[in-house]
Amino acid sequence: MTYYNPEPPYTHGSQPKVGILLANLGTPDAPTAKALRPYLQQFLMDRRVVEIPRFIWCWILHCIILVIRPKKSAEKYASVWTDQGSPLMVYAQQQKTLLQQSLAKHINSPFAVELGMTYGNPSMKSAIESLKAQGCDRILVFPLYPQYAASSTAAALDAVWRVLLKMRNVPAIRTIKHYHDHPLYIQALASHIKAYWQQHGQPEKLVMSFHGVPKFHLMKGDPYHCECHKTARLLAEALGLNKEQYQVAFQSRFGRQEWLQPYLANTLDALGKQQVKRIDVVCPGFSSDCLETLEEIAMEGKHLFQSVGGGEYHYIPALNSEPVWLEAMRDIALEHLQGWVSNEFDLKKAEIEAQESKHRALELGSNQ
Numbered sequence: 358m359t360y361y362n363p364e365p366p367y368t369h370g371s372q373p374k375v376g377i378l379l380a381n382l383g384t385p386d387a388p389t390a391k392a393l394r395p396y397l398q399q400f401l402m403d404r405r406v407v408e409i410p411r412f413i414w415c416w417i418l419h420c421i422i423l424v425i426r427p428k429k430s431a432e433k434y435a436s437v438w439t440d441q442g443s444p445l446m447v448y449a450q451q452q453k454t455l456l457q458q459s460l461a462k463h464i465n466s467p468f469a470v471e472l473g474m475t476y477g478n479p480s481m482k483s484a485i486e487s488l489k490a491q492g493c494d495r496i497l498v499f500p501l502y503p504q505y506a507a508s509s510t511a512a513a514l515d516a517v518w519r520v521l522l523k524m525r526n527v528p529a530i531r532t533i534k535h536y537h538d539h540p541l542y543i544q545a546l547a548s549h550i551k552a553y554w555q556q557h558g559q560p561e562k563l564v565m566s567f568h569g570v571p572k573f574h575l576m577k578g579d580p581y582h583c584e585c586h587k588t589a590r591l592l593a594e595a596l597g598l599n600k601e602q603y604q605v606a607f608q609s610r611f612g613r614q615e616w617l618q619p620y621l622a623n624t625l626d627a628l629g630k631q632q633v634k635r636i637d638v639v640c641p642g643f644s645s646d647c648l649e650t651l652e653e654i655a656m657e658g659k660h661l662f663q664s665v666g667g668g669e670y671h672y673i674p675a676l677n678s679e680p681v682w683l684e685a686m687r688d689i690a691l692e693h694l695q696g697w698v699s700n701e702f703d704l705k706k707a708e709i710e711a712q713e714s715k716h717r718a719l720e721l722g723s724n725q
């Protein structure tokens with residue numbers, strides 16, 4: 358018996374391979390209360406997500422939330438579930454495949470891409486083990502969250518570290534903290550929105566909605582709020598919008614604490630009551646559509662806005678597997694892979710080094 362997990366066998370002289378680990382939140386395996394319970398339990402037991410003292414929180418979670426919420430959430434998931442599964446999973450798998458194909462045209466040295474979820478499946482453990490089994494000894498962790506938040510990005514990184522803690526041969530790790538102001542991300546969002554407007558016309562107001570977090574996270578130094586606002590400002594500039602033409606809001610409040618304001622529900626209520634003729638809602642913080650965008654924004658939001666007198670309501674889909682976004686993802690990854698992946702010349706050098714190290718190993722063997 359050993360504390361550490363089994364390792365793939367070490368081979369002398371193998372060419373170092375780079376792994377790109379796309380890290381996302383995770384989603385239940387099925388839109389049922391049975392599948393929601395373990396997913397919500399894992400999610401809501403994470404201290405990064407809920408910081409209430411454990412002895413109080415365990416009681417609230419197990420005696421109230423996990424009794425009521427799985428059924429309610431399952432109904433919501435069922436309304437957006439596709440034949441291929443949960444939208445978040447479908448898009449994340451597409452992003453993984455397309456990124457692999459796109460990188461293959463730019464990287465000459467061996468590499469692999471895997472998808473790992475902070476909660477649920479495919480787990481971070483399975484993704485890292487798969488990368489190691491493919492021979493990766495350097496891993497770039499690429500969280501699919503443009504804005505850094507302790508409750509999303511750091512939670513994903515924690516899940517990575519937890520796997521490494523049980524590993525004997527730990528790979529070299531690089532992480533992408535955020536890309537909320539990266540010109541390629543902003544450009545991808547802007548051209549995606551412009552393409553939507555070319556097809557459907559332009560609204561009176563663009564609402565940029567970001568996932569909320571408790572307000573105290575901001576007060577205690579989490580940069581998420583500021584990064585959302587920076588994304589919004591840069592996106593508005595790229596779209597040529599003035600301050601009257603767009604608004605920022607925060608969605609998906611959970612529990613009774615104060616969360617980042619303004620709440621999306623209040624914003625939609627106010628705009629509806631002002632009888633705004635048309636609003637478009639976009640969620641720049643979500644790299645793919647999921648429960649929060651398809652149910653809360655596209656369905657609930659529309660109902661809320663129109664039930665108080667609002668006019669036309671459009672939800673602009675997330676970037677998902679749009680080519681502009683895949684190109685941006687590829688280039689952001691390449692920036693962080695500098696020195697780890699090679700062009701033609703470096704490949705030759707690596708081949709020579711591998712040959713030399715094989716010879717050295719053979720010599721060492723014959724000397725013993």
Ligand SMILES: C=CC1=C(C)c2cc3[nH]c(cc4nc(cc5[nH]c(cc1n2)c(C)c5CCC(=O)O)C(CCC(=O)O)=C4C)c(C)c3C=C
Nearest residue numbers: 382383384385406430445506508509568570611647648649
């Ligand atoms: C309890 C507090 C929560 C915090 C803090 C939080 C932060 C946070 N979440 C995302 C992205 C997503 N969250 C999603 C679902 C979801 N979020 C919470 C709670 C918190 N999130 C819950 C309980 C759920 C599950 C659904 C439900 O029961 O309401 C999703 C969608 C997942 C899917 O399967 O489609 C995403 C994406 C971010 C980016 C974030 C911090 C910035």
Ligand SMILES: [Fe+2]
Nearest residue numbers: 568569609649
């Ligand atoms: Fe969330």
Ligand SMILES: [Fe+2]
Nearest residue numbers: 582583584586
């Ligand atoms: Fe701020």
